[in-house]
Amino acid sequence: MPIVSMRQLLDEAAKGGYGVGAFNVNDMEQIQAIMAAAVETKSPVIMQASRGARSFAQDRYLFHLMLAANELNPGIPMAFHQDHGNSFETCKSAIELGFTSVMMDGSLREDGKTPSTFEENVEVTRRVVEFAHSRGITVEGEIGVLGGVEDGHGAGGSGLEHVTDPDQAVEFAERTGVDALAIAIGTSHGAYKFNKKPDGSVLKMNILIEIHKRLPHTHLVMHGSSSVPKDLQAIVNQYGGKLKETWGVPIEEIQLGIRNGVRKINVDTDNRLAITGAIRKVFWETPEKFDPRDYLKPAREAMAKVVAERMREFGQAGHAGDYAPIPIAEMAKGYESGALDTRPSLAGAR
Ligand code: G3H
Ligand code: 13P
Numbered sequence: 001m002p003i004v005s006m007r008q009l010l011d012e013a014a015k016g017g018y019g020v021g022a023f024n025v026n027d028m029e030q031i032q033a034i035m036a037a038a039v040e041t042k043s044p045v046i047m048q049a050s051r052g053a054r055s056f057a058q059d060r061y062l063f064h065l066m067l068a069a070n071e072l073n074p075g076i077p078m079a080f081h082q083d084h085g086n087s088f089e090t091c092k093s094a095i096e097l098g099f100t101s102v103m104m105d106g107s108l109r110e111d112g113k114t115p116s117t118f119e120e121n122v123e124v125t126r127r128v129v130e131f132a133h134s135r136g137i138t139v140e141g142e143i144g145v146l147g148g149v150e151d152g153h154g155a156g157g158s159g160l161e162h163v164t165d166p167d168q169a170v171e172f173a174e175r176t177g178v179d180a181l182a183i184a185i186g187t188s189h190g191a192y193k194f195n196k197k198p199d200g201s202v203l204k205m206n207i208l209i210e211i212h213k214r215l216p217h218t219h220l221v222m223h224g225s226s227s228v229p230k231d232l233q234a235i236v237n238q239y240g241g242k243l244k245e246t247w248g249v250p251i252e253e254i255q256l257g258i259r260n261g262v263r264k265i266n267v268d269t270d271n272r273l274a275i276t277g278a279i280r281k282v283f284w285e286t287p288e289k290f291d292p293r294d295y296l297k298p299a300r301e302a303m304a305k306v307v308a309e310r311m312r313e314f315g316q317a318g319h320a321g322d323y324a325p326i327p328i329a330e331m332a333k334g335y336e337s338g339a340l341d342t343r344p345s346l347a348g349a350r
């Protein structure tokens with residue numbers, strides 16, 4: 001099966017009423033872990049690479065590893081996505097590399113830290129949409145700003161300072177024509193999201209629900225959606241790690257989001273914790289070992305277990321074989337004719 005556009009995966013998810021996890025990759029073991037989980041659960045796959053991942057692995061290595069995953073698993077629909085593109089050039093280079101989807105995160109300026117103005121965000125995102133859609137490529141935008149500083153994304157703080165304004169979300173979708181929209185509802189990147197289990201009032205699910213009602217054709221995206229499970233924290237700390245106590249996004253809240261238009265759920269930290277815990281365990285229990293395969297294999301298995309769990313929880317499990325891939329050139333025609341237009345003003349005309 002060719003690599004498909006993320007838009008097709010998300011349209012299918014909307015029809016089926018489920019969400020699709022978007023898992024970050026930096027190396028071969030993470031790519032293999034996702035594919036093992038997808039085969040086990042029969043799930044479609046969104047594999048995403050941050051700018052940091054592209055620079056760590058180098059574009060050609062990373063892309064060819066992703067291609068190998070696709071080649072070896074012809075029954076699994078897969079989209080390759082640029083996570084948190086910081087500029088038109090980053091998105092363009094991802095498309096030229098062969099990615100079928102890009103996130104233009106215009107909520108921040110190019111430095112990835114300073115919040116941009118609404119007009120700046122509209123302008124750069126609109127430009128990316130024009131370039132991407134004419135080539136059949138999906139675009140995710142972001143409005144509102146996530147919290148978290150430790151991974152270089154987000155404007156810092158708790159994640160509640162820059163919650164998305166629904167009026168701005170509607171105007172943004174109308175003026176840019178994005179396929180998917182990341183909104184800020186109080187989540188943040190990284191392990192340290194909340195200092196107690198967030199109840200319904202901490203995450204602004206009411207805002208998400210309102211945005212979905214007003215933008216029914218735009219797929220909503222939840223970033224910072226690791227659940228930071230206690231058992232993964234405990235394994236890391238049991239074997240010499242020093243994680244402070246922390247809470248992530250409860251699965252029930254993500255599932256509530258999925259019932260209200262969330263189609264893409266970004267998860268990275270949970271996999272990082274699973275990998276680190278597994279490697280620490282080997283180092284701690286058998287310090288005489290030095291063959292990297294002795295710790296990379298359990299690390300890969302630990303990540304595959306988390307990914308499979310999320311695939312089941314998000315509802316994508318069992319949906320890999322539901323549809324035939326739409327060629328990217330066909331997607332381009334769909335954008336050109338207006339058939340794939342998500343803008344609210346055109347919704348009635350579809
Ligand atoms: O957006 C955050 C992802 O966890 C990727 O993080 O930029 O450190 O690769 P990264
Ligand atoms: P987490 O840090 O919660 O895994 O979020 C990942 C993310 O949003 C990647 O874009």
Ligand code: ZN
Nearest residue numbers: 189223224266
């Ligand atoms: Zn993110």
